[in-house]
Amino acid sequence: MTYGRPWPARASAMDLVHAVLLSFPIACFSLTVLTDIAYWRTLNLLWLHFSEWLLLAGLVFGILAAIALLLDWAFRRIWLSWPMVSGGIVVLLLATLNNFIHTADGWTAVVPWGMTVSILTVFAMLVTGLFGRWGARHV
Protein backbone atom coordinates (compact mmCIF):
# COMPACT_ATOMS: atom_id res chain seq x y z
CA MET A 1 0.00 0.00 0.00
CA THR A 2 1.29 3.39 -0.93
CA TYR A 3 0.52 6.74 0.56
CA GLY A 4 0.35 9.89 -1.45
CA ARG A 5 2.30 12.79 -0.14
CA PRO A 6 -0.06 15.72 -0.12
CA TRP A 7 2.62 18.14 0.98
CA PRO A 8 6.19 18.39 -0.14
CA ALA A 9 8.45 17.62 2.72
CA ARG A 10 9.69 21.16 2.67
CA ALA A 11 6.20 22.71 2.89
CA SER A 12 6.04 25.33 5.57
CA ALA A 13 3.22 26.12 7.96
CA MET A 14 2.33 29.10 5.77
CA ASP A 15 1.77 26.85 2.75
CA LEU A 16 -0.67 24.88 4.83
CA VAL A 17 -2.47 28.08 5.80
CA HIS A 18 -2.81 29.04 2.14
CA ALA A 19 -4.17 25.64 1.26
CA VAL A 20 -6.72 25.69 4.07
CA LEU A 21 -7.90 29.22 3.27
CA LEU A 22 -8.09 28.49 -0.45
CA SER A 23 -10.19 25.37 0.10
CA PHE A 24 -13.09 27.49 1.42
CA PRO A 25 -13.82 29.53 -1.71
CA ILE A 26 -13.34 26.44 -3.85
CA ALA A 27 -15.87 24.45 -1.81
CA CYS A 28 -18.31 27.33 -1.21
CA PHE A 29 -18.46 28.60 -4.79
CA SER A 30 -18.84 25.06 -6.14
CA LEU A 31 -21.68 24.30 -3.74
CA THR A 32 -23.39 27.57 -4.71
CA VAL A 33 -23.96 26.19 -8.19
CA LEU A 34 -25.80 23.24 -6.65
CA THR A 35 -27.86 25.32 -4.22
CA ASP A 36 -28.75 27.79 -7.00
CA ILE A 37 -29.96 24.91 -9.15
CA ALA A 38 -31.86 23.52 -6.17
CA TYR A 39 -33.65 26.89 -5.70
CA TRP A 40 -34.36 27.18 -9.43
CA ARG A 41 -35.96 23.74 -9.47
CA THR A 42 -37.81 23.76 -6.12
CA LEU A 43 -38.44 27.46 -5.26
CA ASN A 44 -37.56 26.51 -1.71
CA LEU A 45 -36.07 29.64 -0.14
CA LEU A 46 -33.77 27.49 1.99
CA TRP A 47 -31.55 27.06 -1.08
CA LEU A 48 -31.47 30.76 -1.86
CA HIS A 49 -30.31 31.43 1.70
CA PHE A 50 -27.73 28.66 1.39
CA SER A 51 -26.38 30.33 -1.74
CA GLU A 52 -26.18 33.72 -0.06
CA TRP A 53 -24.22 32.47 2.94
CA LEU A 54 -21.98 30.24 0.82
CA LEU A 55 -21.15 33.20 -1.41
CA LEU A 56 -20.41 35.40 1.59
CA ALA A 57 -18.26 32.74 3.33
CA GLY A 58 -16.43 31.95 0.08
CA LEU A 59 -15.72 35.62 -0.52
CA VAL A 60 -14.50 36.29 3.01
CA PHE A 61 -12.12 33.31 2.98
CA GLY A 62 -11.09 34.08 -0.58
CA ILE A 63 -10.06 37.58 0.46
CA LEU A 64 -8.22 36.18 3.51
CA ALA A 65 -6.36 33.72 1.24
CA ALA A 66 -5.45 36.54 -1.13
CA ILE A 67 -4.13 38.63 1.74
CA ALA A 68 -2.09 35.69 3.09
CA LEU A 69 -0.60 35.01 -0.33
CA LEU A 70 0.21 38.68 -0.88
CA LEU A 71 1.91 38.96 2.50
CA ASP A 72 3.92 35.85 1.77
CA TRP A 73 4.85 37.17 -1.61
CA ALA A 74 5.94 40.46 -0.09
CA PHE A 75 7.92 39.10 2.85
CA ARG A 76 8.97 35.58 1.90
CA ARG A 77 9.24 36.20 -1.84
CA ILE A 78 7.22 33.08 -2.61
CA TRP A 79 6.64 32.41 -6.23
CA LEU A 80 3.26 33.51 -7.70
CA SER A 81 2.34 32.95 -11.33
CA TRP A 82 0.51 35.73 -13.14
CA PRO A 83 -2.18 33.37 -14.51
CA MET A 84 -2.87 32.31 -10.94
CA VAL A 85 -3.01 35.87 -9.59
CA SER A 86 -5.20 37.21 -12.37
CA GLY A 87 -7.41 34.11 -12.23
CA GLY A 88 -7.84 34.60 -8.50
CA ILE A 89 -8.78 38.23 -8.98
CA VAL A 90 -11.37 37.29 -11.61
CA VAL A 91 -12.87 34.70 -9.27
CA LEU A 92 -13.10 37.18 -6.39
CA LEU A 93 -14.65 39.86 -8.61
CA LEU A 94 -17.22 37.43 -9.96
CA ALA A 95 -18.03 36.28 -6.42
CA THR A 96 -18.46 39.88 -5.25
CA LEU A 97 -20.79 40.57 -8.15
CA ASN A 98 -22.68 37.38 -7.36
CA ASN A 99 -23.08 38.34 -3.70
CA PHE A 100 -24.88 41.49 -4.82
CA ILE A 101 -27.00 39.68 -7.40
CA HIS A 102 -28.14 37.28 -4.70
CA THR A 103 -29.40 40.11 -2.47
CA ALA A 104 -32.43 40.56 -4.73
CA ASP A 105 -35.75 39.53 -3.22
CA GLY A 106 -36.90 36.24 -4.67
CA TRP A 107 -36.61 34.67 -8.08
CA THR A 108 -34.43 37.32 -9.72
CA ALA A 109 -31.73 36.73 -7.11
CA VAL A 110 -30.94 33.46 -8.88
CA VAL A 111 -32.62 33.27 -12.27
CA PRO A 112 -31.06 33.95 -14.64
CA TRP A 113 -28.03 36.00 -13.59
CA GLY A 114 -27.26 34.60 -10.14
CA MET A 115 -27.01 31.05 -11.41
CA THR A 116 -25.09 32.15 -14.52
CA VAL A 117 -22.46 33.98 -12.47
CA SER A 118 -22.23 31.02 -10.05
CA ILE A 119 -21.36 28.75 -12.98
CA LEU A 120 -18.93 31.32 -14.42
CA THR A 121 -17.20 31.55 -11.04
CA VAL A 122 -16.63 27.79 -10.94
CA PHE A 123 -15.45 27.88 -14.54
CA ALA A 124 -12.98 30.64 -13.65
CA MET A 125 -11.75 28.55 -10.69
CA LEU A 126 -11.22 25.54 -12.96
CA VAL A 127 -9.27 27.57 -15.50
CA THR A 128 -7.18 29.11 -12.74
CA GLY A 129 -6.47 25.67 -11.27
CA LEU A 130 -5.55 24.15 -14.63
CA PHE A 131 -3.36 26.94 -15.96
CA GLY A 132 -2.34 28.66 -12.76
CA ARG A 133 0.84 26.64 -12.44
CA TRP A 134 2.11 27.39 -15.91
CA GLY A 135 5.67 28.35 -15.63
CA ALA A 136 6.03 26.79 -12.19
CA ARG A 137 9.55 25.80 -11.42
CA HIS A 138 9.82 22.16 -10.59
CA VAL A 139 11.77 21.68 -7.47
Place this chain on the structure above:
Amino acid sequence: MSRTFAFSAIVGAALLISGCSDDNFDVSQQYGPDPVLPAPRNDLLPDLKVAEVVGWQEGEKPAVPEDLVATPYATDLANPRTVHTLPNGDVLVVQSKAPPGKPLNRPKDIVRDFIMDMAAGGGGDEKETNLITLLRDTNRDGVVDERVDLLTGLNSPFGVAWYEDTLYVAAADAILAYPYRLGETAIDARPTVLTPLPGGPINHHWTKDLALSPDGRFLYASVGSNSNAGERGLEAEKGRAAIWQVDRVTGAARIFASGLRNPNGLNIHPETGELWTVVNERDELGPNLVPDYMTSVQDGGFYGWPWSYFGQHVDERVVPPRPDLVEKAIKPDYALSSHVAALGLAFTNNSAMPEAYRNGAFVGHRGSWNRSAFNGYKVVYIPFENGRPAGMAQDVVTGFLEGDEVRGRPVGLAIDGTGALLIADDAGNTVWRVAAADGSVTPEPMPSDPVTTATVPEAAPQDPGAPPANGRAAPADGTVPEPPQTDIAPAVGPEDGQVPDPAE
Protein backbone atom coordinates in the same frame (compact mmCIF):
# COMPACT_ATOMS: atom_id res chain seq x y z
CA MET B 1 -20.01 59.55 14.26
CA SER B 2 -18.74 56.06 13.62
CA ARG B 3 -22.22 55.27 12.38
CA THR B 4 -22.00 58.16 9.96
CA PHE B 5 -18.68 56.89 8.71
CA ALA B 6 -19.89 53.32 8.28
CA PHE B 7 -22.93 54.68 6.53
CA SER B 8 -20.82 56.79 4.16
CA ALA B 9 -18.89 53.67 3.29
CA ILE B 10 -22.10 51.83 2.48
CA VAL B 11 -23.42 54.70 0.39
CA GLY B 12 -20.09 55.03 -1.35
CA ALA B 13 -20.23 51.37 -2.29
CA ALA B 14 -23.83 51.76 -3.35
CA LEU B 15 -23.04 54.65 -5.66
CA LEU B 16 -20.03 52.82 -7.05
CA ILE B 17 -22.03 49.77 -7.90
CA SER B 18 -25.41 51.12 -8.88
CA GLY B 19 -23.98 53.99 -10.89
CA CYS B 20 -25.76 57.27 -11.05
CA SER B 21 -29.51 57.42 -10.62
CA ASP B 22 -32.12 59.36 -12.48
CA ASP B 23 -32.52 62.16 -9.99
CA ASN B 24 -34.22 64.25 -12.62
CA PHE B 25 -37.45 62.29 -12.33
CA ASP B 26 -40.33 64.62 -11.46
CA VAL B 27 -41.97 62.93 -8.49
CA SER B 28 -45.15 65.00 -8.93
CA GLN B 29 -45.94 62.74 -11.89
CA GLN B 30 -46.57 60.03 -9.34
CA TYR B 31 -49.33 61.81 -7.45
CA GLY B 32 -52.90 61.10 -8.47
CA PRO B 33 -54.97 58.28 -9.88
CA ASP B 34 -52.68 57.56 -12.86
CA PRO B 35 -49.05 57.73 -11.74
CA VAL B 36 -46.24 57.50 -14.29
CA LEU B 37 -44.66 54.09 -13.69
CA PRO B 38 -41.17 53.70 -15.18
CA ALA B 39 -39.84 50.29 -16.14
CA PRO B 40 -38.68 48.30 -13.12
CA ARG B 41 -34.95 48.38 -12.46
CA ASN B 42 -32.95 45.52 -11.07
CA ASP B 43 -30.02 47.38 -9.56
CA LEU B 44 -27.17 45.38 -8.08
CA LEU B 45 -27.45 47.55 -4.99
CA PRO B 46 -30.62 49.53 -4.53
CA ASP B 47 -30.34 53.28 -4.02
CA LEU B 48 -29.86 54.26 -0.46
CA LYS B 49 -29.73 57.60 1.29
CA VAL B 50 -30.35 57.72 4.99
CA ALA B 51 -30.62 61.07 6.66
CA GLU B 52 -29.02 61.64 10.02
CA VAL B 53 -31.60 62.33 12.73
CA VAL B 54 -30.62 65.53 14.54
CA GLY B 55 -33.95 66.38 16.19
CA TRP B 56 -35.53 69.80 16.76
CA GLN B 57 -33.51 72.53 18.41
CA GLU B 58 -35.10 74.93 20.87
CA GLY B 59 -37.63 77.09 19.04
CA GLU B 60 -37.51 75.15 15.75
CA LYS B 61 -40.77 73.92 14.30
CA PRO B 62 -42.22 72.67 11.01
CA ALA B 63 -43.02 75.22 8.31
CA VAL B 64 -46.68 75.82 7.38
CA PRO B 65 -48.50 78.20 4.97
CA GLU B 66 -49.57 81.63 6.21
CA ASP B 67 -53.14 80.72 7.07
CA LEU B 68 -51.91 78.02 9.47
CA VAL B 69 -49.83 78.01 12.61
CA ALA B 70 -47.73 75.12 13.98
CA THR B 71 -47.02 74.64 17.67
CA PRO B 72 -45.58 71.78 19.69
CA TYR B 73 -48.54 70.03 21.37
CA ALA B 74 -46.47 67.58 23.40
CA THR B 75 -42.70 67.16 23.54
CA ASP B 76 -40.27 64.73 25.18
CA LEU B 77 -42.26 61.76 24.01
CA ALA B 78 -40.73 58.37 23.19
CA ASN B 79 -41.24 57.63 19.48
CA PRO B 80 -44.86 58.82 19.07
CA ARG B 81 -46.38 56.89 16.17
CA THR B 82 -50.09 57.62 16.20
CA VAL B 83 -52.50 60.15 17.68
CA HIS B 84 -56.17 59.48 18.37
CA THR B 85 -58.92 61.79 19.58
CA LEU B 86 -61.52 60.38 21.97
CA PRO B 87 -65.15 61.61 21.88
CA ASN B 88 -64.51 63.98 24.82
CA GLY B 89 -61.56 65.60 23.05
CA ASP B 90 -58.82 63.84 25.00
CA VAL B 91 -55.92 62.79 22.77
CA LEU B 92 -54.10 59.48 23.03
CA VAL B 93 -50.50 59.38 21.81
CA VAL B 94 -49.30 55.89 21.04
CA GLN B 95 -45.52 55.55 21.36
CA SER B 96 -43.69 52.46 20.26
CA LYS B 97 -40.74 50.92 18.52
CA ALA B 98 -40.29 47.78 16.48
CA PRO B 99 -40.55 44.56 18.48
CA PRO B 100 -37.15 42.89 19.00
CA GLY B 101 -36.09 39.42 18.02
CA LYS B 102 -36.66 39.41 14.28
CA PRO B 103 -34.72 36.50 12.77
CA LEU B 104 -32.01 37.61 10.37
CA ASN B 105 -31.99 34.93 7.71
CA ARG B 106 -29.83 36.52 5.09
CA PRO B 107 -26.59 38.52 5.05
CA LYS B 108 -28.74 41.30 3.61
CA ASP B 109 -31.09 41.28 6.63
CA ILE B 110 -28.23 42.26 8.89
CA VAL B 111 -27.24 45.21 6.71
CA ARG B 112 -30.87 46.28 6.36
CA ASP B 113 -31.46 46.09 10.09
CA PHE B 114 -28.52 48.40 10.65
CA ILE B 115 -29.79 50.92 8.10
CA MET B 116 -33.33 50.93 9.46
CA ASP B 117 -32.00 51.48 12.95
CA MET B 118 -30.08 54.48 11.72
CA ALA B 119 -33.07 55.89 9.82
CA ALA B 120 -35.09 55.73 13.02
CA GLY B 121 -32.43 57.68 14.86
CA GLY B 122 -31.57 54.68 16.99
CA GLY B 123 -28.78 54.56 19.49
CA GLY B 124 -28.05 56.99 22.27
CA ASP B 125 -30.08 57.32 25.43
CA GLU B 126 -33.51 56.09 24.51
CA LYS B 127 -36.51 56.75 26.66
CA GLU B 128 -38.74 53.90 27.66
CA THR B 129 -41.31 53.56 24.89
CA ASN B 130 -44.24 51.23 24.09
CA LEU B 131 -46.73 53.30 26.06
CA ILE B 132 -49.89 55.32 25.54
CA THR B 133 -50.01 58.87 26.90
CA LEU B 134 -53.23 60.82 27.43
CA LEU B 135 -53.17 64.54 26.63
CA ARG B 136 -56.01 66.74 27.88
CA ASP B 137 -56.72 70.26 26.69
CA THR B 138 -59.30 71.18 29.32
CA ASN B 139 -60.13 74.69 28.11
CA ARG B 140 -59.84 73.89 24.38
CA ASP B 141 -57.22 76.54 23.70
CA GLY B 142 -54.89 74.22 21.81
CA VAL B 143 -52.49 73.82 24.71
CA VAL B 144 -52.25 70.60 26.69
CA ASP B 145 -53.21 71.15 30.34
CA GLU B 146 -52.88 67.63 31.67
CA ARG B 147 -50.62 64.78 30.62
CA VAL B 148 -50.59 61.25 32.04
CA ASP B 149 -49.22 57.90 30.88
CA LEU B 150 -52.32 55.74 30.57
CA LEU B 151 -50.74 52.39 29.65
CA THR B 152 -47.10 51.33 29.75
CA GLY B 153 -45.09 48.23 28.92
CA LEU B 154 -47.17 47.36 25.86
CA ASN B 155 -46.02 45.13 23.03
CA SER B 156 -45.28 47.66 20.28
CA PRO B 157 -48.76 49.26 20.10
CA PHE B 158 -49.87 51.35 17.12
CA GLY B 159 -53.64 51.67 16.53
CA VAL B 160 -56.26 52.54 19.13
CA ALA B 161 -60.06 52.78 19.08
CA TRP B 162 -62.64 53.53 21.75
CA TYR B 163 -66.31 52.62 21.97
CA GLU B 164 -68.79 51.76 24.72
CA ASP B 165 -66.43 52.14 27.67
CA THR B 166 -63.78 49.98 26.05
CA LEU B 167 -60.38 51.07 24.78
CA TYR B 168 -59.06 48.84 22.03
CA VAL B 169 -55.30 48.77 21.55
CA ALA B 170 -53.69 47.08 18.56
CA ALA B 171 -50.41 45.68 19.84
CA ALA B 172 -47.94 43.97 17.51
CA ASP B 173 -49.70 40.62 17.92
CA ALA B 174 -53.29 41.16 19.13
CA ILE B 175 -56.14 43.57 19.67
CA LEU B 176 -56.42 44.14 23.42
CA ALA B 177 -59.58 45.44 25.09
CA TYR B 178 -59.30 47.56 28.25
CA PRO B 179 -62.31 48.73 30.27
CA TYR B 180 -62.00 52.51 30.11
CA ARG B 181 -64.52 55.28 30.70
CA LEU B 182 -63.94 58.66 29.08
CA GLY B 183 -62.27 61.10 31.41
CA GLU B 184 -60.42 58.51 33.49
CA THR B 185 -56.70 59.06 33.85
CA ALA B 186 -55.61 55.54 34.79
CA ILE B 187 -56.27 52.00 33.62
CA ASP B 188 -55.67 49.37 36.26
CA ALA B 189 -57.64 46.49 34.79
CA ARG B 190 -55.94 43.72 32.88
CA PRO B 191 -56.88 43.59 29.21
CA THR B 192 -58.72 40.82 27.44
CA VAL B 193 -57.59 39.70 24.01
CA LEU B 194 -60.33 40.56 21.54
CA THR B 195 -58.54 38.71 18.78
CA PRO B 196 -54.95 37.66 18.14
CA LEU B 197 -53.34 39.13 15.03
CA PRO B 198 -50.41 37.72 13.04
CA GLY B 199 -47.37 38.69 15.10
CA GLY B 200 -43.79 37.56 15.54
CA PRO B 201 -41.21 36.32 15.38
CA ILE B 202 -40.71 37.94 11.98
CA ASN B 203 -43.42 40.67 12.14
CA HIS B 204 -41.60 42.62 9.43
CA HIS B 205 -44.27 45.32 9.04
CA TRP B 206 -45.41 45.27 12.64
CA THR B 207 -47.63 48.36 12.91
CA LYS B 208 -51.27 47.35 13.36
CA ASP B 209 -53.67 50.23 12.89
CA LEU B 210 -57.31 50.30 14.02
CA ALA B 211 -60.52 51.99 12.92
CA LEU B 212 -64.08 51.60 14.15
CA SER B 213 -66.88 50.99 11.66
CA PRO B 214 -69.46 53.82 11.50
CA ASP B 215 -72.08 51.56 13.13
CA GLY B 216 -69.73 50.70 15.98
CA ARG B 217 -70.03 47.00 15.29
CA PHE B 218 -66.65 46.19 13.78
CA LEU B 219 -63.04 47.10 14.19
CA TYR B 220 -60.83 47.23 11.12
CA ALA B 221 -57.26 46.17 11.81
CA SER B 222 -54.39 46.56 9.37
CA VAL B 223 -51.73 43.85 9.20
CA GLY B 224 -48.65 44.60 7.09
CA SER B 225 -46.74 42.02 5.08
CA ASN B 226 -43.86 39.99 6.47
CA SER B 227 -41.54 40.85 3.59
CA ASN B 228 -40.79 43.30 0.81
CA ALA B 229 -42.10 41.21 -2.06
CA GLY B 230 -42.82 37.76 -0.68
CA GLU B 231 -39.15 36.81 -0.26
CA ARG B 232 -39.75 35.16 3.10
CA GLY B 233 -42.07 32.69 1.43
CA LEU B 234 -45.83 32.88 1.21
CA GLU B 235 -46.27 30.72 4.31
CA ALA B 236 -45.07 33.77 6.25
CA GLU B 237 -47.82 35.93 4.74
CA LYS B 238 -50.91 34.15 6.00
CA GLY B 239 -53.37 36.73 7.24
CA ARG B 240 -50.95 39.52 6.39
CA ALA B 241 -50.78 42.33 3.82
CA ALA B 242 -54.44 42.61 4.68
CA ILE B 243 -57.09 44.51 6.57
CA TRP B 244 -59.06 42.40 9.01
CA GLN B 245 -62.64 43.03 10.02
CA VAL B 246 -63.15 42.07 13.65
CA ASP B 247 -66.49 41.77 15.42
CA ARG B 248 -66.13 44.14 18.34
CA VAL B 249 -68.19 41.97 20.68
CA THR B 250 -67.19 38.40 19.83
CA GLY B 251 -63.73 38.95 18.36
CA ALA B 252 -64.68 36.86 15.32
CA ALA B 253 -62.47 38.01 12.47
CA ARG B 254 -62.21 37.70 8.73
CA ILE B 255 -60.04 39.17 6.00
CA PHE B 256 -61.81 42.29 4.73
CA ALA B 257 -59.31 43.09 1.96
CA SER B 258 -55.83 41.88 1.02
CA GLY B 259 -52.90 42.40 -1.31
CA LEU B 260 -52.15 45.63 0.61
CA ARG B 261 -48.41 45.47 1.36
CA ASN B 262 -48.27 47.68 4.45
CA PRO B 263 -51.58 49.42 5.18
CA ASN B 264 -51.80 52.08 7.90
CA GLY B 265 -53.81 55.20 8.61
CA LEU B 266 -57.19 53.44 8.60
CA ASN B 267 -59.99 56.00 8.55
CA ILE B 268 -63.68 56.05 7.65
CA HIS B 269 -64.52 58.81 5.17
CA PRO B 270 -67.01 61.08 6.97
CA GLU B 271 -69.27 61.52 3.93
CA THR B 272 -69.30 58.12 2.30
CA GLY B 273 -68.65 55.83 5.28
CA GLU B 274 -66.03 53.99 3.17
CA LEU B 275 -62.86 52.65 4.75
CA TRP B 276 -59.69 54.38 3.51
CA THR B 277 -56.06 53.51 4.06
CA VAL B 278 -52.59 54.58 3.01
CA VAL B 279 -50.29 51.78 1.86
CA ASN B 280 -46.51 51.51 1.63
CA GLU B 281 -45.57 49.78 -1.58
CA ARG B 282 -42.56 47.62 -2.38
CA ASP B 283 -38.88 48.48 -2.73
CA GLU B 284 -35.94 47.53 -4.91
CA LEU B 285 -37.56 48.09 -8.29
CA GLY B 286 -35.82 51.45 -8.66
CA PRO B 287 -36.07 54.89 -7.05
CA ASN B 288 -39.40 55.63 -8.72
CA LEU B 289 -41.20 52.35 -8.13
CA VAL B 290 -43.53 51.55 -6.59
CA PRO B 291 -45.53 54.63 -5.56
CA ASP B 292 -47.14 54.43 -2.13
CA TYR B 293 -50.85 55.09 -2.33
CA MET B 294 -54.08 56.10 -0.64
CA THR B 295 -57.17 54.11 -1.46
CA SER B 296 -60.71 53.32 -0.45
CA VAL B 297 -60.90 49.69 0.55
CA GLN B 298 -63.51 47.42 -0.99
CA ASP B 299 -64.95 44.51 0.94
CA GLY B 300 -63.25 41.39 -0.42
CA GLY B 301 -60.94 43.52 -2.54
CA PHE B 302 -57.50 42.29 -3.60
CA TYR B 303 -54.89 44.94 -4.36
CA GLY B 304 -52.09 42.95 -5.96
CA TRP B 305 -49.30 42.42 -3.45
CA PRO B 306 -47.01 40.58 -3.93
CA TRP B 307 -47.79 39.46 -7.46
CA SER B 308 -48.54 42.84 -9.01
CA TYR B 309 -48.67 46.58 -8.29
CA PHE B 310 -51.02 49.36 -9.37
CA GLY B 311 -53.37 46.93 -10.98
CA GLN B 312 -51.80 44.56 -13.44
CA HIS B 313 -48.09 45.51 -13.31
CA VAL B 314 -46.52 42.13 -12.61
CA ASP B 315 -43.59 41.88 -10.17
CA GLU B 316 -41.22 39.44 -11.87
CA ARG B 317 -39.50 38.61 -8.59
CA VAL B 318 -42.51 36.68 -7.34
CA VAL B 319 -42.48 33.11 -8.63
CA PRO B 320 -44.64 31.12 -9.17
CA PRO B 321 -46.75 33.80 -10.84
CA ARG B 322 -50.49 34.03 -10.21
CA PRO B 323 -52.05 35.48 -13.36
CA ASP B 324 -55.49 34.69 -11.93
CA LEU B 325 -54.86 37.04 -8.99
CA VAL B 326 -53.05 39.68 -11.05
CA GLU B 327 -56.11 39.86 -13.26
CA LYS B 328 -58.40 40.70 -10.36
CA ALA B 329 -56.03 43.13 -8.62
CA ILE B 330 -57.76 46.45 -7.96
CA LYS B 331 -55.89 49.60 -9.00
CA PRO B 332 -55.64 51.91 -5.97
CA ASP B 333 -57.38 55.30 -6.00
CA TYR B 334 -54.53 57.79 -5.55
CA ALA B 335 -50.74 57.44 -5.81
CA LEU B 336 -48.52 59.36 -3.39
CA SER B 337 -45.14 58.94 -5.20
CA SER B 338 -42.43 56.41 -4.44
CA HIS B 339 -40.82 55.53 -1.11
CA VAL B 340 -42.43 58.44 0.80
CA ALA B 341 -43.54 55.99 3.53
CA ALA B 342 -47.12 57.19 3.89
CA LEU B 343 -48.28 56.07 7.34
CA GLY B 344 -50.84 58.62 8.53
CA LEU B 345 -54.19 59.80 7.14
CA ALA B 346 -56.75 62.24 8.50
CA PHE B 347 -59.93 63.52 6.84
CA THR B 348 -60.64 67.18 7.43
CA ASN B 349 -64.38 67.45 6.70
CA ASN B 350 -65.40 68.23 10.27
CA SER B 351 -62.30 70.13 11.29
CA ALA B 352 -61.69 73.77 12.11
CA MET B 353 -59.03 74.12 9.42
CA PRO B 354 -59.31 77.03 6.93
CA GLU B 355 -61.82 76.54 4.14
CA ALA B 356 -59.06 75.50 1.68
CA TYR B 357 -58.33 72.42 3.80
CA ARG B 358 -61.80 71.42 4.91
CA ASN B 359 -62.80 68.82 2.33
CA GLY B 360 -59.97 66.43 1.87
CA ALA B 361 -57.27 64.41 3.54
CA PHE B 362 -53.95 65.12 5.16
CA VAL B 363 -51.38 62.39 4.54
CA GLY B 364 -48.13 62.09 6.49
CA HIS B 365 -45.00 61.05 4.61
CA ARG B 366 -42.43 59.66 7.03
CA GLY B 367 -39.80 59.95 4.32
CA SER B 368 -37.63 57.79 2.11
CA TRP B 369 -34.38 56.02 2.83
CA ASN B 370 -34.15 53.94 -0.32
CA ARG B 371 -33.83 56.64 -2.94
CA SER B 372 -30.77 58.68 -3.87
CA ALA B 373 -32.87 61.87 -3.56
CA PHE B 374 -35.05 62.26 -0.48
CA ASN B 375 -38.81 62.10 -0.97
CA GLY B 376 -41.46 62.67 1.68
CA TYR B 377 -40.63 64.12 5.12
CA LYS B 378 -43.78 66.25 5.01
CA VAL B 379 -47.53 66.30 5.39
CA VAL B 380 -49.52 66.87 2.21
CA TYR B 381 -53.15 67.81 1.67
CA ILE B 382 -55.23 66.13 -1.00
CA PRO B 383 -58.54 67.84 -1.87
CA PHE B 384 -61.61 65.61 -2.17
CA GLU B 385 -64.91 66.02 -4.03
CA ASN B 386 -67.89 63.77 -3.36
CA GLY B 387 -65.78 61.45 -1.27
CA ARG B 388 -63.09 60.94 -3.95
CA PRO B 389 -59.66 62.56 -4.31
CA ALA B 390 -59.94 65.45 -6.76
CA GLY B 391 -56.78 67.33 -7.50
CA MET B 392 -53.08 67.54 -6.92
CA ALA B 393 -51.58 67.00 -3.49
CA GLN B 394 -50.05 70.13 -1.99
CA ASP B 395 -47.29 70.36 0.61
CA VAL B 396 -48.70 71.79 3.82
CA VAL B 397 -46.39 70.92 6.68
CA THR B 398 -42.69 70.82 5.76
CA GLY B 399 -39.34 71.49 7.39
CA PHE B 400 -38.90 67.99 8.78
CA LEU B 401 -35.87 67.63 6.51
CA GLU B 402 -33.20 70.31 6.52
CA GLY B 403 -30.54 69.63 3.93
CA ASP B 404 -29.45 66.07 4.60
CA GLU B 405 -30.43 66.16 8.25
CA VAL B 406 -33.73 65.02 9.68
CA ARG B 407 -35.34 67.02 12.44
CA GLY B 408 -38.42 64.85 12.59
CA ARG B 409 -40.47 62.30 10.69
CA PRO B 410 -44.27 62.64 10.51
CA VAL B 411 -46.15 59.38 11.06
CA GLY B 412 -49.73 59.27 12.38
CA LEU B 413 -52.23 62.10 11.97
CA ALA B 414 -55.51 63.04 13.65
CA ILE B 415 -57.85 65.97 14.08
CA ASP B 416 -57.72 67.02 17.74
CA GLY B 417 -60.62 67.98 20.01
CA THR B 418 -60.59 71.56 18.74
CA GLY B 419 -60.51 70.68 15.03
CA ALA B 420 -56.78 71.23 14.43
CA LEU B 421 -54.38 68.76 12.85
CA LEU B 422 -52.10 66.71 15.09
CA ILE B 423 -48.93 65.13 13.72
CA ALA B 424 -47.05 62.38 15.55
CA ASP B 425 -43.33 62.91 14.86
CA ASP B 426 -41.57 59.71 15.86
CA ALA B 427 -38.01 60.86 15.20
CA GLY B 428 -38.52 64.33 16.72
CA ASN B 429 -40.34 62.82 19.74
CA THR B 430 -42.99 65.51 19.44
CA VAL B 431 -46.68 65.83 18.62
CA TRP B 432 -47.22 68.94 16.49
CA ARG B 433 -50.47 70.86 16.32
CA VAL B 434 -51.26 72.68 13.10
CA ALA B 435 -54.27 75.00 13.47
CA ALA B 436 -55.99 77.75 11.54
CA ALA B 437 -54.07 80.97 12.11
CA ASP B 438 -57.30 82.80 12.97
CA GLY B 439 -57.69 80.57 16.01
CA SER B 440 -61.03 79.04 15.02
CA VAL B 441 -62.09 75.86 16.80
CA THR B 442 -64.91 73.41 16.30
CA PRO B 443 -68.00 73.91 18.48
CA GLU B 444 -67.45 70.52 20.07
CA PRO B 445 -64.85 67.72 19.95
CA MET B 446 -65.01 65.33 17.01
CA PRO B 447 -63.65 61.86 17.74
CA SER B 448 -61.23 60.08 15.41
CA ASP B 449 -63.76 57.26 15.10
CA PRO B 450 -67.23 58.85 14.93
CA VAL B 451 -70.13 56.41 15.23
CA THR B 452 -72.80 57.81 12.97
CA THR B 453 -75.38 55.08 12.43
CA ALA B 454 -77.06 52.42 14.53
CA THR B 455 -75.40 52.08 17.91
CA VAL B 456 -77.05 48.77 18.71
CA PRO B 457 -74.79 46.00 17.51
CA GLU B 458 -76.46 42.80 16.47
CA ALA B 459 -75.82 40.48 19.37
CA ALA B 460 -76.13 37.29 17.34
CA PRO B 461 -72.90 35.42 18.06
CA GLN B 462 -71.13 34.28 14.96
CA ASP B 463 -70.33 30.67 14.43
CA PRO B 464 -66.58 30.76 13.90
CA GLY B 465 -66.81 27.73 11.64
CA ALA B 466 -69.33 29.34 9.31
CA PRO B 467 -67.96 30.84 6.10
CA PRO B 468 -67.89 34.62 6.05
CA ALA B 469 -70.79 36.42 4.44
CA ASN B 470 -68.76 37.12 1.34
CA GLY B 471 -67.07 33.71 1.28
CA ARG B 472 -66.14 32.54 -2.13
CA ALA B 473 -68.57 30.03 -3.55
CA ALA B 474 -66.94 27.10 -5.30
CA PRO B 475 -67.35 27.39 -9.08
CA ALA B 476 -69.84 25.04 -10.73
CA ASP B 477 -67.10 23.12 -12.53
CA GLY B 478 -65.90 21.72 -9.25
CA THR B 479 -62.46 23.35 -9.18
CA VAL B 480 -61.57 24.71 -5.79
CA PRO B 481 -60.62 28.39 -5.95
CA GLU B 482 -57.19 29.13 -4.54
CA PRO B 483 -57.21 32.43 -2.67
CA PRO B 484 -54.04 34.44 -2.17
CA GLN B 485 -52.15 33.19 0.90
CA THR B 486 -52.76 36.56 2.50
CA ASP B 487 -56.46 35.70 2.67
CA ILE B 488 -55.84 32.62 4.79
CA ALA B 489 -55.95 33.87 8.35
CA PRO B 490 -54.49 31.70 11.08
CA ALA B 491 -57.38 29.95 12.78
CA VAL B 492 -57.40 30.78 16.46
CA GLY B 493 -60.04 30.60 19.09
CA PRO B 494 -60.46 33.37 21.65
CA GLU B 495 -58.98 31.18 24.38
CA ASP B 496 -55.73 30.80 22.39
CA GLY B 497 -54.89 34.41 22.74
CA GLN B 498 -55.62 35.21 26.36
CA VAL B 499 -52.84 36.91 28.20
CA PRO B 500 -51.67 34.56 30.93
CA ASP B 501 -52.17 35.95 34.39
CA PRO B 502 -48.72 36.38 35.96
CA ALA B 503 -50.24 35.44 39.33
CA GLU B 504 -50.87 31.90 38.10
